[in-house]
Amino acid sequence: MEAISIGLLGLGTVGTGVVKIIEDHQDKLMHQIGCPIKINKVLVKDLTKERAVKIAPEMLTTNAKDVIDNPEIDVIIEVMGGVDETRNYLLQALKNKKHVVTANKDLMALYGSELLSVAIENSCDLFYEASVAGGIPILRSLVDGLSSDHITKMMGIVNGTTNFILTKMTKQGSAYEEVLKEAQRLGYAETDPTSDVEGLDAARKMVILATLGFSMKIDLDDVRVQGITNISEEDLQYAKQLGYTMKLIGMAQIEDDKVEVSVQPTLLGETHPLAAVNNEYNAVYVYGEAVGETMFYGPGAGSLPTATSIVSDLVVVLKNLVLGVNGKSIISPQFEKRMKEPNEIRSKYFLRLHVIDEVGVFANITSIFTNHGVSFEKILQLPVKEKGLSELVVVTHSTSLKDYEEILVELEDLSSVHHIKSSYRVEGNGHS
Ligand SMILES: NC(=O)C1=CN([C@@H]2O[C@H](COP(=O)(O)OP(=O)(O)OC[C@H]3O[C@@H](n4cnc5c(N)ncnc54)[C@H](OP(=O)(O)O)[C@@H]3O)[C@@H](O)[C@H]2O)C=CC1
Numbered sequence: 001m002e003a004i005s006i007g008l009l010g011l012g013t014v015g016t017g018v019v020k021i022i023e024d025h026q027d028k029l030m031h032q033i034g035c036p037i038k039i040n041k042v043l044v045k046d047l048t049k050e051r052a053v054k055i056a057p058e059m060l061t062t063n064a065k066d067v068i069d070n071p072e073i074d075v076i077i078e079v080m081g082g083v084d085e086t087r088n089y090l091l092q093a094l095k096n097k098k099h100v101v102t103a104n105k106d107l108m109a110l111y112g113s114e115l116l117s118v119a120i121e122n123s124c125d126l127f128y129e130a131s132v133a134g135g136i137p138i139l140r141s142l143v144d145g146l147s148s149d150h151i152t153k154m155m156g157i158v159n160g161t162t163n164f165i166l167t168k169m170t171k172q173g174s175a176y177e178e179v180l181k182e183a184q185r186l187g188y189a190e191t192d193p194t195s196d197v198e199g200l201d202a203a204r205k206m207v208i209l210a211t212l213g214f215s216m217k218i219d220l221d222d223v224r225v226q227g228i229t230n231i232s233e234e235d236l237q238y239a240k241q242l243g244y245t246m247k248l249i250g251m252a253q254i255e256d257d258k259v260e261v262s263v264q265p266t267l268l269g270e271t272h273p274l275a276a277v278n279n280e281y282n283a284v285y286v287y288g289e290a291v292g293e294t295m296f297y298g299p300g301a302g303s304l305p306t307a308t309s310i311v312s313d314l315v316v317v318l319k320n321l322v323l324g325v326n327g328k329s330i331i332s333p334q335f336e337k338r339m340k341e342p343n344e345i346r347s348k349y350f351l352r353l354h355v356i357d358e359v360g361v362f363a364n365i366t367s368i369f370t371n372h373g374v375s376f377e378k379i380l381q382l383p384v385k386e387k388g389l390s391e392l393v394v395v396t397h398s399t400s401l402k403d404y405e406e407i408l409v410e411l412e413d414l415s416s417v418h419h420i421k422s423s424y425r426v427e428g429n430g431h432s
């Protein structure tokens, strides 16, 4: 078989890794697919930029048509990021009967179903393993390895940048801004890291996971999102003191055919399997009715780990090409989406308050919780430097989101509550 010709859209952190893996693993790839892989054209923004891989200048272009309309190219690897422009490029590429491999979760979370239908119409493959948890083969595990089970819960640390930041803040007491800069330097963060730290990147990945895991078309608007920018040093200290580890957790659960999906800073019991996932590492905890607990762990970001998933997707495209089955493995969602209402979403919560230090305050606060049928699992009360105030930290027993939100409003209205400092979801030690 003659060489397979591929085109790259982008040659940054991930694109460079793709070129390296194709070069360094050429023998193994050749053995798997029976022919060499040839990189034909690469779209970049800046032709003069120094590249971390050797690439002939004539292979670079700033004109996307040189890649997507190029009759010599069989497969497009999209690693440029962005949504609108990229969507148009990939739609055109699929209409041109080119198979697509992408790392773009922003695009797949928003336009995945459109792109996948166009792929089916054109008998093309569209794979996106690198878009969730970079180097971990989690999407394939959901659609192949666990296809026979009924998945009821997925919890993920799916953003490497925020896990890196929280780990360094917790374990080394590092300052947020400093660690964010380090994550950017190491190539973990998005071009605009706001989407990392505000939780949006993780939310997009949870949309992809929940859509595949529950076979239901989940949209970004269905995800409740909170990032890590307001987490303070004090919160991390209290978490530790109470036996928890703070992580940005993506949660997707289904119960009685109704789904909840969220991304929020969460206090995990120290023996929860996800509590030990540190630095830029990602992990996705998947609970299936038959299989029970499983966990998929590995690097969630970075050049070579992400590129590994991309080139592995490319191998599947090429194997499918030999078998003549491209586009046949894409399965549309089976079920209608039904989301849980706030009164059906249950959790424990950590709440930190500054309250006026006087007689009767604690009783007033407790009565608000009692009126909603919510009791405390843990309580801490300490003086604060500010005169006349004390710090109250509670962990509740399980309550509905509806009750909890009403409690917060009622606490805000209480004159003896000076300030609600922070509030986080609490998860125990797993096994559910
Ligand atoms: N970094 C990571 O660890 C991971 C990234 N991803 C995803 O992979 C994709 C790429 O990320 P990453 O490699 O980090 O990004 P980079 O910013 O490092 O690279 C982007 C590349 O695309 C090119 N590019 C961007 N916009 C255009 C445009 N409009 N026209 C032409 N070329 C363009 C840039 O060209 P030039 O070099 O000339 O500026 C650059 O080569 C994103 O979707 C990201 O979310 C997924 C998993 C992990």
Ligand SMILES: N[C@@H](CC=O)C(=O)O
Binding pocket: 131, 133, 134, 158, 159, 160, 161, 162, 188, 189, 190, 196, 201, 300, 301, 302
């Ligand atoms: N910015 C992302 C990169 C991978 O998707 C992250 O930090 O996880």
Ligand code: NA
Binding pocket: 129, 130, 131, 132, 133, 134, 135, 136, 137, 138, 139, 309
């Ligand atoms: Na992956």
